[in-house]
Amino acid sequence: MRRILALLVMVLCASTAHAANNTLLASDNFSSGSLAAGWTAIPTQVKSQVAGTPFVAEPPSTSAAGRQYWSGLTWPNDQASEATFAHLVIDNASSIDLWVRVQSGSYSGYVVSIGSSATQVTARLYRCDSGTFTDLTDVLSGLTDTVGDVWTIQAAGSFIVVYQNGNMVMRYADATYTSGSPGFSQDSTSSVSASQVGSWRGYSAAQQDGIWQKQGTISGLSPLAGDIATGAGGLANATMLYEGNAQILSGTVYKMWFSAGHPTAETNTYYAESTDGFNWTRYGSAVLSSFGSPFIIKNGTTYYMYVQPSTSTGAGNFSVYTSTTGLTWTLQASNILGSLGGSGVWDGVTQWYFQPVAITGGTWYALYNGTNNNAVYQLKLGLATSTDGITWTKYSGNPVLTAPLGGSVVNSGALVNEGGTYYMWMYGNQPGTGSSTPNLDPGEGVRYQTTDFIHWTGLAHSLHRSQIYEGVNFIYGQSYPNGIFDINGKATMFIQSATSDSQAPSQYQFSTAIATAPIASVVLHNEDAMTQVASDGFTGGTGPLSANWTTPAGENALQIVSGNNVEGTSTSADSVQYYSGASFHADQYSEFTISTLSVNNLHSISPLVRVQSGSQSYYQVYITGPTGTSESDVVFYKDVAGTFTKFGPTITITTQVGDVIRVAVTTASDGNPILSFYQNGFLMLQSEDYGNSLTSGSPGIKINTSVLANAQITSWAAGNANVIPGYLVARRR
Numbered sequence: 001m002r003r004i005l006a007l008l009v010m011v012l013c014a015s016t017a018h019a020a021n022n023t024l025l026a027s028d029n030f031s032s033g034s035l036a037a038g039w040t041a042i043p044t045q046v047k048s049q050v051a052g053t054p055f056v057a058e059p060p061s062t063s064a065a066g067r068q069y070w071s072g073l074t075w076p077n078d079q080a081s082e083a084t085f086a087h088l089v090i091d092n093a094s095s096i097d098l099w100v101r102v103q104s105g106s107y108s109g110y111v112v113s114i115g116s117s118a119t120q121v122t123a124r125l126y127r128c129d130s131g132t133f134t135d136l137t138d139v140l141s142g143l144t145d146t147v148g149d150v151w152t153i154q155a156a157g158s159f160i161v162v163y164q165n166g167n168m169v170m171r172y173a174d175a176t177y178t179s180g181s182p183g184f185s186q187d188s189t190s191s192v193s194a195s196q197v198g199s200w201r202g203y204s205a206a207q208q209d210g211i212w213q214k215q216g217t218i219s220g221l222s223p224l225a226g227d228i229a230t231g232a233g234g235l236a237n238a239t240m241l242y243e244g245n246a247q248i249l250s251g252t253v254y255k256m257w258f259s260a261g262h263p264t265a266e267t268n269t270y271y272a273e274s275t276d277g278f279n280w281t282r283y284g285s286a287v288l289s290s291f292g293s294p295f296i297i298k299n300g301t302t303y304y305m306y307v308q309p310s311t312s313t314g315a316g317n318f319s320v321y322t323s324t325t326g327l328t329w330t331l332q333a334s335n336i337l338g339s340l341g342g343s344g345v346w347d348g349v350t351q352w353y354f355q356p357v358a359i360t361g362g363t364w365y366a367l368y369n370g371t372n373n374n375a376v377y378q379l380k381l382g383l384a385t386s387t388d389g390i391t392w393t394k395y396s397g398n399p400v401l402t403a404p405l406g407g408s409v410v411n412s413g414a415l416v417n418e419g420g421t422y423y424m425w426m427y428g429n430q431p432g433t434g435s436s437t438p439n440l441d442p443g444e445g446v447r448y449q450t451t452d453f454i455h456w457t458g459l460a461h462s463l464h465r466s467q468i469y470e471g472v473n474f475i476y477g478q479s480y481p482n483g484i485f486d487i488n489g490k491a492t493m494f495i496q497s498a499t500s501d502s503q504a505p506s507q508y509q510f511s512t513a514i515a516t517a518p519i520a521s522v523v524l525h526n527e528d529a530m531t532q533v534a535s536d537g538f539t540g541g542t543g544p545l546s547a548n549w550t551t552p553a554g555e556n557a558l559q560i561v562s563g564n565n566v567e568g569t570s571t572s573a574d575s576v577q578y579y580s581g582a583s584f585h586a587d588q589y590s591e592f593t594i595s596t597l598s599v600n601n602l603h604s605i606s607p608l609v610r611v612q613s614g615s616q617s618y619y620q621v622y623i624t625g626p627t628g629t630s631e632s633d634v635v636f637y638k639d640v641a642g643t644f645t646k647f648g649p650t651i652t653i654t655t656q657v658g659d660v661i662r663v664a665v666t667t668a669s670d671g672n673p674i675l676s677f678y679q680n681g682f683l684m685l686q687s688e689d690y691g692n693s694l695t696s697g698s699p700g701i702k703i704n705t706s707v708l709a710n711a712q713i714t715s716w717a718a719g720n721a722n723v724i725p726g727y728l729v730a731r732r733r
Helices: none
Strands: 024-028 040-041 047-053 057-060 066-070 077-087 092-103 109-116 121-129 132-135 140-143 150-156 159-164 168-174 182-186 193-202 207-209 212-217 234-243 253-261 270-274 291-299 302-309 319-323 328-331 350-360 363-371 380-386 390-394 415-418 421-429 443-450 456-463 476-489 491-498 506-513 529-538 560-563 563-569 575-577 590-596 603-611 620-626 634-640 645-653 660-667 673-679 681-689 698-705 712-722
Touching: 057 182, 066 092, 077 109, 077 182, 092 150, 092 193, 109 150, 121 159, 121 168, 121 506, 140 168, 168 234, 168 491, 182 193, 212 491, 234 476, 234 491, 253 291, 270 456, 291 350, 302 350, 350 421, 421 476, 456 634, 560 575, 563 590, 563 698, 575 603, 590 603, 590 620, 590 698, 603 660, 603 712, 620 660, 620 698, 634 673, 634 681, 645 681, 660 712
Parallel strands: 234 291, 234 506, 270 291, 443 476
Antiparallel strands: 024 193, 040 066, 047 057, 057 193, 066 182, 077 150, 077 193, 092 109, 092 182, 109 121, 121 132, 121 140, 150 159, 159 168, 207 212, 212 506, 234 253, 253 270, 291 302, 302 319, 319 328, 350 363, 363 380, 380 390, 415 421, 421 443, 443 456, 476 491, 491 506, 529 712, 560 563, 563 712, 575 698, 590 660, 590 712, 603 620, 603 698, 620 634, 634 645, 660 673, 673 681
């Protein structure tokens, strides 16, 4: 899932890591016996020294800390600093710190300090202002220190986020420093060898996600200090147009209306313009106060904006305002749709995001979403019509779209009409993540299509939560499409990105992603950049799998039983087979559908990638049961010649019979594999094999169980990953 466009300043050794998916710009593993030439001491400070075999960075003395930033290039504003720890003594006197946005002219920037009390490792996030440190978060205690731990801090827009070994541990919003350079520092008053860094890496926020390359946050639209309170808040829920009638700039411009405010309410609606779609100028004040979640349609020379009171988001009446400029608005009606649907009705508890989508033959069409159960929180899509844009009638057949497997759909401004077919990139989710009760979070982009706004088809997965600032591997983040345009001949998506939505502190801001083709071509294909090569429905009758399958040496075979199900043949050892009937790229995926999975930790099923033909070696995602509960722990393992090693964090999901489970492996330009786990198309876990253990092989299946019938799969498929479609044929508008 990643394309590295990296400037490798130093060659990484195989045991080092990098932030999953982001573009590596500089690194140092200290192999020359000193700090690389790109390092400069933070103003008023001195640099670390390099010692030992293998080489590590450590403080210059017990009376002076080593503090440096990478000055060897001009860094993008969205950046990450990451280090692999070699040694940190728990002695209340030693620390290793990671910096982002270090200012070249002063001792200033953002820093996470990983230190220790007398008995445990602690971490704390600070803003440093000319040598004065301000706490941004409470101290995080009870951490463990392991040789090889990887710590990452990222500044993206106004978000500062910290990860330890792929787990988010800290986050905050602050608008003080918008640019600078990444770096690290280390300190010990007991012994210089008590604080040692094995390697360091610096990244931008650019990364590949299916057909999309994410660009990071939008210039000129990072949350301002007034949009943030106690590390939370930001910008959300944009609606966009591309037209003339510019109010800030001149000519034909991109226009955006959006909510801004603190996490408990989308306080006000604001406005911004851009001539290129990437660099934005924000209007100096709110264009509408006390209303948020704006959606805009233009009829003739009049703009219609539909909003909801900020004090009753999700439950209040929808209002409509009109304007000829987009800046000054006049109220036309304060209750255009009527009240909530009532007890038992699909939208009886919540109504959100009233969005006009078309005016055809004198009829106005609008979408909105709702639910009748805020505990389950399955949002569905409804339709309303009008003759004047003021008074609306709910469609009698609502809801018009319900997501599969208990998930949610939320409409968005990312809507296009291609040849009479409307395509909308919506917010979708995999319910039950980290909880026995389905929840709206985490969420990411899904695409549906319609010709009449009543019948919706063509579910395709789009943007995933793959960024640190979107809460990758965290259960509350989001990557929510808000708008889509062709810019410079390529589909460009505007995204509402959040490290967390429903868990405080809630944080929102805007980012972009660019495809390799125009919208008319994008909608002809799936967006996950994966191409199926082989499949097996196991319809050949009970008994062994077909001749296309091979059992690795030292493993047991699988077998087909009634109902086209596949289970193991051993209750005391693994049953493993790989598909040898086709050739696969090194970047590949394997997926199957869960048929039966019972009893936690006693039964597991695993799609495999890069299975080796001559040894017991492969990558796997380990899925346990039972289905219908939140007890399924998910973790990546590599088996190298019979030795299992866990890597990356562990997450908890709720599995169901019928779930499609996929693992994909892709290769960065430095050779390290990235493993991605998908449940029903949603990215749930992503991590990296820092040791680059397996570089090729075949996809396969593994089942481990003490009762054969308690762990079964069906409908297997596999193919090549990170394959951008050819986009040879496209409809024209």
